[in-house]
Amino acid sequence: MQTAQQFKQSYRPAGQEDYDISGRVLDIIRDIRKNGDEALSRYTKQFDGEEAEVREIPAQELKAAFESIPEELRNALIAAKENIEAYQTKIKWQPAEPEGFYPVLHPIGRVGIYVPGGKANYPSTVLMTAVPARVAGVRSITVVTPPPGNPATLAACHLCGINHVYTVGGVQGIAALAYGTETIERVDKICGPGNAYVAMAKKLVYGDVGIDSVAGPSELAIVVDKTSNAEWAALDLLAQAEHDEQARTYLISLDRDKLEEVGQLAARFAEEAPRSGIIKKSLADNHWAILAENRSESVDLLNFIAPEHAAVQTEDAESYAEDVTNAGALFVGGYSPEAVGDYSAGPSHVLPTGGNARFQSGLSVNDFLTANAVIRVDREDYRHYAEAGIPIAKAEELYAHAASMEARLNGGNDD
Incomplete structure (x- = not known):
C-alpha cells in the first residue's frame, strides 16, 4: 500500500517499445521487403513450427467456422457487432456544407488488421477494428493472424465480411501488410494489438503506412470507496491481469479497509482462476495499491497514470466523467466493468496505453477517414x-x- 505521493515519486510508466529488439525486427522487415513470400514462409516456420504455412483462408472456410462455433458464441458475436455498429455510426463525422472552405471525407482504401493468437485468441479484435472500418466505408480489409487460425477469430472475420485472411503472424505479418508480397497486397493502415515485437514492427513501418498506435501492456485503474462492491472490483483486477504477465493494474481507494479487502479477495480469487499463473505473476510484478486522501486526489492519480482503462466504482462515480481527462476509456459505476468494454459496449477496445491517453484517443470510425480541405x-x-x-x-x-x-x-x- 502506498500514498498518492509515494506512488507518484516512484512510478514509471511501461515503455512502449524495447529498443534492444529493434535491430532484429528491422532485419526481418528488410528481409520481407526484399524476398517477399519466400521470407514470409521461412519466418513462419521458424517462429510457428515447421508444419506452419502461410495461406489465404478461403471464404467458404470462414463461413464454415462461423457455422461451426457454438450458437451462444455466434449470437454473442452478432449482438456485439450490432452494438459496435450503432456506436460508431453515432460518432461518425458528417460531411460539411460545400461552401467556401470545407473538408471532404474519404474512407481509407485498404486496411490491415493484426489479430494475435498467442496466449489468448481474440475474435473481439476483429470486431473492434473491422466494424469501425466498415462503418467508415473502407472497401478492402485484410486480416493476418498466426497459423493455423482460431475458429472463433475466423468466424468473426466471416461475420465482418473480411476480404482476405492470411495465416501469418509476428513481425513478418506486419511487414507483409506494410510493403506487400507476391501474395499479400500492401495496405494503407495497420491496426490491432500484439506483443513487443509486433509493436516495434508497427513503429518501424509507420510513415510508409499508417498505424493505429504503438501499444504497450494493457492497463486498468480502479477507484473504489467504502460503498464499493469489493468482490466486483477484485474480479475486475483479475480480468485485466489475465491478459499477460505484463498487464498493469492500479487499485485506488478512498478507504483503507476497502483497499485491503479488495486486495485480499483478488489474491484469493487468483489462486482459483483458470489462468492463475499469469494472473499471479501480473499482480506480483505490476500491481499498485494506492490510498487516496479524497476524491480530488483520486482524480489526480487517474490523470497522472493516464491509463488505457479507468473504472470508477464509488458512490459519486458519475461526477468523475468530466474531471478525468486522461484515460483511453472511462467506465462509470459498478455495472460498467472493463470487460464489457472489451467485448460488447460499442466503443473500440483498441485504446492508448503507457500514458498515451494524455494526447491520444481510442480507435474509432473516424480513424478510417481522411479529410482533404477544398479551398475555393x-x-x-x-x-x-x-x-x-x-x-x-x-x-x-x-x-x-x-x-x-x-x-x-x-x-x-x-x-
Whole structure:
C-alpha cells in the first residue's frame, strides 16, 4: 500500500517499445521487403513450427467456422457487432456544407488488421477494428493472424465480411501488410494489438503506412470507496491481469479497509482462476495499491497514470466523467466493468496505453477517414485573403508566393 505521493515519486510508466529488439525486427522487415513470400514462409516456420504455412483462408472456410462455433458464441458475436455498429455510426463525422472552405471525407482504401493468437485468441479484435472500418466505408480489409487460425477469430472475420485472411503472424505479418508480397497486397493502415515485437514492427513501418498506435501492456485503474462492491472490483483486477504477465493494474481507494479487502479477495480469487499463473505473476510484478486522501486526489492519480482503462466504482462515480481527462476509456459505476468494454459496449477496445491517453484517443470510425480541405475563393473575396497573405510571404522571403497572389490583385484574364 502506498500514498498518492509515494506512488507518484516512484512510478514509471511501461515503455512502449524495447529498443534492444529493434535491430532484429528491422532485419526481418528488410528481409520481407526484399524476398517477399519466400521470407514470409521461412519466418513462419521458424517462429510457428515447421508444419506452419502461410495461406489465404478461403471464404467458404470462414463461413464454415462461423457455422461451426457454438450458437451462444455466434449470437454473442452478432449482438456485439450490432452494438459496435450503432456506436460508431453515432460518432461518425458528417460531411460539411460545400461552401467556401470545407473538408471532404474519404474512407481509407485498404486496411490491415493484426489479430494475435498467442496466449489468448481474440475474435473481439476483429470486431473492434473491422466494424469501425466498415462503418467508415473502407472497401478492402485484410486480416493476418498466426497459423493455423482460431475458429472463433475466423468466424468473426466471416461475420465482418473480411476480404482476405492470411495465416501469418509476428513481425513478418506486419511487414507483409506494410510493403506487400507476391501474395499479400500492401495496405494503407495497420491496426490491432500484439506483443513487443509486433509493436516495434508497427513503429518501424509507420510513415510508409499508417498505424493505429504503438501499444504497450494493457492497463486498468480502479477507484473504489467504502460503498464499493469489493468482490466486483477484485474480479475486475483479475480480468485485466489475465491478459499477460505484463498487464498493469492500479487499485485506488478512498478507504483503507476497502483497499485491503479488495486486495485480499483478488489474491484469493487468483489462486482459483483458470489462468492463475499469469494472473499471479501480473499482480506480483505490476500491481499498485494506492490510498487516496479524497476524491480530488483520486482524480489526480487517474490523470497522472493516464491509463488505457479507468473504472470508477464509488458512490459519486458519475461526477468523475468530466474531471478525468486522461484515460483511453472511462467506465462509470459498478455495472460498467472493463470487460464489457472489451467485448460488447460499442466503443473500440483498441485504446492508448503507457500514458498515451494524455494526447491520444481510442480507435474509432473516424480513424478510417481522411479529410482533404477544398479551398475555393471567388473574385469578389480574393482581395481579403491576398492582402493578408502577401506580407507574410514577403516576410518569409518567398517572393514567388507573393507574386502569385499580387498578379491576381492586378486583374487580367483568369481563364
